[in-house]
Amino acid sequence: MKRLSVLFLTLCILLTGCAGSYCETRAAFAMDTDILVTAYGSRFTVGGAIDRALAVLNEADTRLSAVDTGSELYRLNETGAAELSDATAALLARALTLADVTGGTFDPTVYPCVQAWGFTSTDKRVPDADELLTLRAYGSYSDVTLDGNTAVLRTGMALDFGGIAKGYTADVMANALRDAGVTSAVISLGGNVRAVGSKPDGSPWRIGPRNPYSLDASFAVVQVMDCSVVTSGSYQRYFERDGVTYHHILDPSTGAPARTGLVSVTVIGSDGALADAYATALFVMGLDDALKFQKTQGDFEAVFVTENREIVATSGLAGVLSDISSDYTLRYAG
Amino acid sequence: MKRSTVIYIIVFAFMLIGCGILVLASDHNGSGATATVYLDGEIVAVVDLNTVTETWTLAVGGNTVEFSPGHVRMLDACCPDGLCVRQGYASAGKPVICLPNRVMLVISGSADTGVDAIAG
Amino acid sequence: MKRIHPNRLTQMALLAAIALGVWYLESLLPPFTAVPGVKPGLANCLTLYALYTLGRKEAAGVLTVRVLLAAVLAGGMGSFLYSAAGGLLCLLVMLCVKLPPQQMWVTSVFGAIAHNAGQLTVAALLMRTAVVFVYLPHLLIAAILAGTLTGLTAQFAYFRLHKHTKEG
Structure with missing residues (x-):
């Protein structure tokens, strides 16, 4: 009888422990975009960790807004x-x-x-x-x-961190989450995604770059751990005047929207600020120059969507990229 | 008092404290992105709460579900105790569950497309 | 099969009747919290009392009669499944961990925890999801508090009534 009761007591304590695995998602609005933070961990730490990440976000927003x-x-x-x-x-x-x-x-x-x-x-x-x-x-x-x-600055000049602030902030938020004991999380700053660690079961996060021709879905899945996935696309911000579409990714050499035959560029890299800046830069460079640039750098991978519905991925993504939408043809850059 | 009694009291007290902390820690009212409505374990509706601009209701298995911007709750239930109505808005850590009618409101980060997040 | 002595049978019937009455009165109370399944479970006092004064089989009998009659009164297959699963698991655990009468309340707490775990499992099966287990901590708290309350009630009744009648 005594042994049985000890056994049962142990079972009860285990039951209490089981109640501990936990996931929390919180939405916010900052940096002129939707913020979504999902963190996994123990019930004791997750809520506070997200609080800290959002505090870091607001601090960065008030510093970096143009x-x-x-x-x-x-x-x-x-x-x-x-x-x-x-x-x-x-x-x-x-x-x-x-x-x-x-x-x-x-x-x-x-x-x-x-x-x-x-x-x-x-x-x-x-x-x-x-x-x-x-x-x-x-x-x-x-x-x-x-x-x-x-x-x-010289007279007339003005700066804006629009092409780097979100990637940078996502990294800082990821560090805040990690410092608070979270080892598994996804941060999305208006589609600028930062994966922290892996999923709770150890498998990689599945991040989908948005499909420019079907905006509520993704055109593929990249599986990443501890990585930033940043997409710049002409569909994100644009307006129409006299039948012509003008998007927000400006070519610094002309000051006009970059027209390079690309619709979106997704950069996958361990550094969020770099991935954010490169997503814009590669879009402006155009496919051929962007691929050459990627070969000389090698600290990131990229996926391009062209106007003729072709997906071009850098060779390092073979085996990482999956679930390609049937609207597209895929090729890897040699 | 017997020694074993003291041990039982201590263990139960610890379990009470532990569970109490768990309950308090899970009590967040943060809004999530997507609400999934289940009836008998089957998905009846998936609603992106961020796109809800005005309040609307949905009848599910004798219950009435109310969607409002960023939130979802059980507005009305045909069961006698109406516990699910008293549970208020669902959050990521706290689904609203109606046992008698087997209706459930679950909040998750994104629509279940096999993707954890969409970039761009 | 041995026939049950009429004296014992009468006691069992009496306990089952009281249990049903207590169960009905409790169902009239407004819910304590918004979490489903949190209630004192006072009817379990009677099962516990039967277990210690009459024996294992008799306690099982009292519980079965009460659960079946309650299902007839309340109607609804769903609630019957919940209380049957909870009651059965509770009984099994109390039968296995029947501590001395001075620690009757501990047995009761174990039973209550098993009861709530059983109900939650049935809920998970019926709703086909593990999401309901987020209520596990709520129900564990409820089980410890309610189990202590009903256990002590049964314990006092045992020492005052049963011991007294035996000696007297």
């Missing part, structure tokens, strides 16, 4: 010179390096053109080529000076 009048970036754009916080200065340095590596196809100084097109407001317009070239002539990324934490 439209929020209280942000560091807004102050820099208004006055042309500002003393930045350590984190913002580090991100600016990172952005300038990435702009340099991509040969200026990613350039945070294209912001005046973004404003001219009206992508920051509700009044969309089509500026003419001269106006755009004038705006570009104020200066490019190489004209930004960053000395310690002091950033100085």
